[in-house]
Amino acid sequence: MTQNISEPTTGEYEAINFDGLEHGDKAQCYPLRQHIIASERRNLPATLTIEQWCTTVNYFRGKCAYCQVRDFEVLEHFIPHRHGGGTTADNCVPACRICNGLKSSHLPSDIPRSSRYRQIRWSILRVQEYLTTCGSEATAAS
Ligand SMILES: [Zn+2]
Numbered sequence: 001m002t003q004n005i006s007e008p009t010t011g012e013y014e015a016i017n018f019d020g021l022e023h024g025d026k027a028q029c030y031p032l033r034q035h036i037i038a039s040e041r042r043n044l045p046a047t048l049t050i051e052q053w054c055t056t057v058n059y060f061r062g063k064c065a066y067c068q069v070r071d072f073e074v075l076e077h078f079i080p081h082r083h084g085g086g087t088t089a090d091n092c093v094p095a096c097r098i099c100n101g102l103k104s105s106h107l108p109s110d111i112p113r114s115s116r117y118r119q120i121r122w123s124i125l126r127v128q129e130y131l132t133t134c135g136s137e138a139t140a141a142s
Pocket residue numbers: 064065066067068069070095096097098099100
């Protein structure tokens with residue numbers, strides 16, 4: 001395998017074909033390991049388990065946590081790696097590639113004001129609420 005894991009915010013390196021999979025199965029076979037390795041390389045926390053990830057994906061019904069319309073395609077770090085966010089239950093949500101690309105390495109508090117970011121800005125509080133409640137419970141339960 002020669003996958004590039006140096007830029008985890010691009011969402012471009014997960015080359016798994018999810019077509020036809022239910023979101024539960026999609027979460028189950030998601031290449032979580034890539035994110036764990038990328039976080040460990042940066043000395044960031046990397047404790048997210050596949051069970052915690054499935055719980056989060058199911059919570060968002062297999063949809064993108066930001067637009068809530070498109071199916072999830074990638075794991076999104078709420079606090080980006082470059083700002084110290086790890087691969088943990090309280091920092092990871094499912095996202096579509098479009099929202100993942102838009103949010104990119106922006107901090108939740110630093111989403112641009114322009115209209116193309118409107119949907120993400122609207123979703124930030126809801127996502128944050130989930131991560132501070134369900135996300136941290138998942139962490140505590142592990
Ligand atoms: Zn989306």
